[in-house]
Amino acid sequence: MANKEMIKKAYELAKEQYAALGVDTEAVLNKINEIKISLHCWQTDDVSGTENPDGQLSGGIQATGNYPGKARNITEIMADLEKVMSLLPGKQRVNVHALYGDFSDGAADRDAIEVKHFQGWIDWCKKQGVGMDFNGSFFSHPKADSGFTLSSKDEEVRKFWVEHLKRTREIAAEIGKQLESPCVLNTWIPDGSKDTPVDRNGMRSQLTKSLDEGFATEFPKEYMKDAVESKVFGIGAESMTVGSHDYYLGYAIKNNKMICLDNGHFHPTEVVGDKISSCLQFVDEVLLHVTRPVRWDSDHVVTLNEEVQLIASEIVRNDFIGRVNVGLDFFDASINRIGAYVVGTRATQKAFMIAMLEPTSTLVKYEENGQNFERLALLEELKTKPFGAVWDYYCLQEGVPVSEDYIAEIQAYEKEVLSKR
Template structure:
């Protein structure tokens, strides 16, 4: 038999096994196909961007490794993204930052507007994908003493307020041009390295700055803002202005989205438990799916317990329609395109496994206090042949099955990346 025939034979067996417990594998694959991941562009170039690529990374951000083949131009980055997207089943989105503007002259962050992202919009139309946005509040001389929107200096705040306003124009442009809502995610690294005297005033300044940024209304079919908190970061170990609770409350009171980054919490916290606590009150979520290791938050996503808990929560509690799933990691110790593919496919696998469960039966068990049945079923599901369904999903979507995609990456790095 050919490999395709082997995959299809294994799938037929898996389909029958799942049917025995009331799970329709075809329906699960159709559900997964509708989920769009937002793939982060910054994995491809170690967050240098094109506006000030010589600027040292600041804001608690650092990239490890020097694997050959880094993208250094817009054409190289979009070529790498195209390669990655061709190996990930389905149609998705790409997240950009102010840093990635393609300008015809030297511009500062606060001057960058929609016209500087035409390159990306034209490319996205060719790829038939959407674009999300992130205003860049780091890697700039005016990120003074670890402060931007919460700075005690008005001229500093005004500069970053304008950066935020410009990002909303850009995000609106993405939505208008591509016919898909663009999520505009705000993350600011403001805070203190050592213990502050005044914790309230910086948050009041941040609140005032954010309200000024979002004052102008935009069609929310085109763009919608999301706000991302953090436990702490390098250089702001003692106090983070934009804490989780701060942005949780801001999102609820301003009818915006709240961003949960899986790597921005205490290592003992289960981020998936936050979803069902927030969504009864909040408008929706933006996820940055990352992998924390100790206190480093941005490792390549893998099919681990944390990821499975995240996807199970989204599926079991029917939260996918209110959640935007983005990726956020950067690892320069490995092939950067391969990192995208590993992270995206791992996320899709975890979603599929969550979808391949007899949820109505399990919820009925729970409702009727049959915890024995619930435990037995969930344990047995762990060894069900979901991998055969995943392989069939890849086959149906014309992407390589199993490890075959790595062969394409190896050819790509020899022909393209290693020649840079």
């Protein structure tokens, strides 16, 4: 167990070091809780959902591993999320996919889902005191087996998915209204071609038509906010993805929607941190799906790496916190799922804290004066400053496990709960 007095002493020393650089650690501790991370429900059960838990994943979705303790129903999903949130400092949000509704009173196809299927989630979020975000589920469904949903040239299929989009937006607006916090509704489709297509334009024209129809009804922004998400390619769509970044960025700018930037949805040499300030020149807000790609969009647990650090730094340096919505998107079935959540979320939070502990004004001054050596030197020295002491003190203040203490908590939960499933 962490020694509280040692943590406090270490923090006071760190406070002095950062003060020498012009950084107020107390201000950072007050500001860090402005970062609310949307926890994706699908890490609890490997994207199985509650609509048809035994169904096969499709549409480029793949979870690998078979670690014991997977959540089997909404009750277990919520219990796991409660455990996760109890181990995280600050207040977060919860992100739910459309295939995670309560269908205990009877099945409802994707074009027939209603608020009642998610009222349990809304009530639970209200009880937890957290906001809720929502996503359409355009995959793992017979009408997505062709590889095309909103861009399909089969009018019956296209209309089905347009109706699903409409339903998800209605549900999202009601979620935001009831919870008094705007619900971010993200739309991602797996549409694409395994081999080289001929009529790319035709597919994208169909997608535009479908989105225009699905977004026709306006909802108050204090209730819901629309986002559209791109992808470079996926399993079964290696040669062309209809909803590319170029497509969705153009659509978002033209139609005043958020662009969702998933840092696993680009080529390995593209960096999402560099895209944030570009996109925010032309759209009001962006949505982030923070993950850790390995080779491609393999959705590994987030770790505190340079890519995540740049994302956080760009947001903090430019005072974009109010214009950026942060969510996680990974699913690892090979390790303890609760542990995956906690490691990934804490890593993201740490990246933001490190960014807030940066003397940005000094660095910008160096940059503008052409003092590039000084800029480089200070950035390097910051890497060994005692950030960990500030983080541990933050966790202590928030009443959550400090440092590695959460490992024992998760092990106990696995023994007492997960192992009995």
